[in-house]
Amino acid sequence: MTTILQTDKLKNFIAGEWQEANPTVAVHNPATGQEIVHVPLSGKTEVDQAVEAAKQAQKDWSLVPAPQRAEVLYQVGILMKERKEMLSQLLTMENGKVLEEARGEVQEGIDMAFYMAGEGRRLFGQTTPAELKDKFAMSQRCPVGVVGIITPWNFPIAIATWKSFPAIVAGNAVVWKPATETPIMAYELAKIFAEAGLPKGVLNVVFGSGASVGDAMVHHEAIRVISFTGSNDTGRDIAASCGRQLKKVSLEMGGKNAVIVMDDADLDLAAEGIIWSAFGTSGQRCTACSRVIVHEKVKQQLEERLLMKVEELTIGNGLDKTVQVGPIINRQGLEKIKKYVQLGKEEGATLLAGGEEWSSKDGDLGGYFFAPTIFTDATASMRIAQEEIFGPVVSLISVTDFDEAIEVNNQVAYGLSSSIFTKDVNRVFRAQRDLDTGIVYVNAGTTGAEIHLPFGGTKGTGNGHRDSGVQALDVFTEWKAIYVDFSGKLQRAQIDTE
Ligand code: UN1
Numbered sequence: 001m002t003t004i005l006q007t008d009k010l011k012n013f014i015a016g017e018w019q020e021a022n023p024t025v026a027v028h029n030p031a032t033g034q035e036i037v038h039v040p041l042s043g044k045t046e047v048d049q050a051v052e053a054a055k056q057a058q059k060d061w062s063l064v065p066a067p068q069r070a071e072v073l074y075q076v077g078i079l080m081k082e083r084k085e086m087l088s089q090l091l092t093m094e095n096g097k098v099l100e101e102a103r104g105e106v107q108e109g110i111d112m113a114f115y116m117a118g119e120g121r122r123l124f125g126q127t128t129p130a131e132l133k134d135k136f137a138m139s140q141r142c143p144v145g146v147v148g149i150i151t152p153w154n155f156p157i158a159i160a161t162w163k164s165f166p167a168i169v170a171g172n173a174v175v176w177k178p179a180t181e182t183p184i185m186a187y188e189l190a191k192i193f194a195e196a197g198l199p200k201g202v203l204n205v206v207f208g209s210g211a212s213v214g215d216a217m218v219h220h221e222a223i224r225v226i227s228f229t230g231s232n233d234t235g236r237d238i239a240a241s242c243g244r245q246l247k248k249v250s251l252e253m254g255g256k257n258a259v260i261v262m263d264d265a266d267l268d269l270a271a272e273g274i275i276w277s278a279f280g281t282s283g284q285r286c287t288a289c290s291r292v293i294v295h296e297k298v299k300q301q302l303e304e305r306l307l308m309k310v311e312e313l314t315i316g317n318g319l320d321k322t323v324q325v326g327p328i329i330n331r332q333g334l335e336k337i338k339k340y341v342q343l344g345k346e347e348g349a350t351l352l353a354g355g356e357e358w359s360s361k362d363g364d365l366g367g368y369f370f371a372p373t374i375f376t377d378a379t380a381s382m383r384i385a386q387e388e389i390f391g392p393v394v395s396l397i398s399v400t401d402f403d404e405a406i407e408v409n410n411q412v413a414y415g416l417s418s419s420i421f422t423k424d425v426n427r428v429f430r431a432q433r434d435l436d437t438g439i440v441y442v443n444a445g446t447t448g449a450e451i452h453l454p455f456g457g458t459k460g461t462g463n464g465h466r467d468s469g470v471q472a473l474d475v476f477t478e479w480k481a482i483y484v485d486f487s488g489k490l491q492r493a494q495i496d497t498e
Contacts, residue, residue, distance in 0.1 A: 070120020074114065087188055137481070150226065292395070310372050349375040452469060
């Protein structure tokens with residue numbers, strides 16, 4: 001057992017108590033294959049208990065003034081900041097991302113805590129003129145009650161904060177199912193919430209699979225909102241089920257993000273942006289760059305730069321300071337990447353770099369690694385250029401002009417992030433308008449969204465809601481319209497009176 005994680009068996013966190021549940025399953029460090037902890041595989045019983053605890057707690061929590069609710073988030077932020085290094089190391093252990101990126105992810109959580117703590121002093125409503133004399137009209141945000149959040153393994157702490165912090169500051173109680181691959185961040189965050197003084201039952205963590213815990217949450221009538229980040233198939237099933245129940249659902253289901261490189265681009269900068277956003281986190285980001293749409297005039301020069309940079313990348317265990325690209329989360333993830341690389345070859349794209357499992361010269365590290373891979377001569381309709389691979393694989397597609405670049409960018413089922421490298425201000429403004437994605441970057445890669453802006457996308461990426469940013473509050477609140485008549489008589493709206 002590691003020295004920083006104080007337990008070898010995680011427990012659910014329900015009604016402010018740590019509760020054992022069985023059976024359990026082992027969690028492995030993706031860089032070494034070593035067992036690090038056991039996590040419960042809970043079921044409907046535990047979900048029912050968590051929802052009951054949340055229901056009980058939510059009534060009182062919603063009556064706590066929002067600035068006081070915010071105090072708890074502020075304390076959470078302070079504790080996260082104090083424990084940043086420890087959390088980052090644990091994150092690297094369970095998820096594999098390199099330590100520098102783990103620190104970045106924990107920082108996103110800290111930022112979110114302070115940002116949402118500030119929101120406790122805003123939670124702005126609106127005043128509106130009333131139609132009648134001596135009548136006041138206003139609208140305010142109200143908590144929805146008990147909300148369910150389902151979070152993925154690739155950003156196990158940041159995404160959890162994007163969802164749980166706005167939910168909590170708005171006066172809801174939360175039932176949270178973290179990914180079973182990365183339960184340690186959930187365990188640590190629950191501990192932090194308890195220490196920060198969050199009343200029992202306002203946050204409940206139930207570990208387990210999507211098929212049991214997730215399903216029980218989606219079908220529980222007392223859970224009024226489901227906020228989900230994860231795979232497309234699961235998201236669509238959740239949406240269908242929530243639709244039948246008239247339950248609000250917020251989905252974020254990935255992308256097929258492209259960097260556009262125009263003929264006037266700074267090619268060194270573009271290559272750097274592509275390498276970072278395609279191979280950082282081993283390509284396991286929803287925002288990862290997996291297509292490069294390059295003007296044919298600069299294709300060869302860009303390829304040369306990319307090749308040079310990809311050869312310099314160091315692969316291995318993310319705890320090693322010299323490593324830039326960590327492991328793939330598990331065998332299943334690795335097999336999926338291998339399948340797509342094979343497909344790319346069969347479809348006729350040219351393999352420029354990588355293309356196979358990576359193993360260390362110093363012998364088998366025990367984990368799952370894939371060499372950063374670049375395809376060129378891909379076409380927009382190939383499956384490697386259409387489907388989410390979730391690994392370090394990027395495909396170059398060449399185009400003849402700006403309009404074609406925009407068209408190719410938009411020719412995918414997803415719409416999360418996009419980027420353009422150009423020095424032409426007219427192209428910049430046209431691109432930000434015409435790129436059909438929820439996030440657009442100019443002269444930067446496709447990753448690195450900041451927490452105080454809305455995160456999410458168009459088309460198959462989601463269903464119109466946003467994580468993080470003030471917009472996240474829309475997911476976790478209902479609007480209430482309030483009319484106060486101070487005329488002293490019964491005034492009837494919409495009725496003509498002499
Ligand atoms: C994700 O991959 O789901 O914008 C989240 C980024 C990070 C968050 C990614 N801030 O790349």
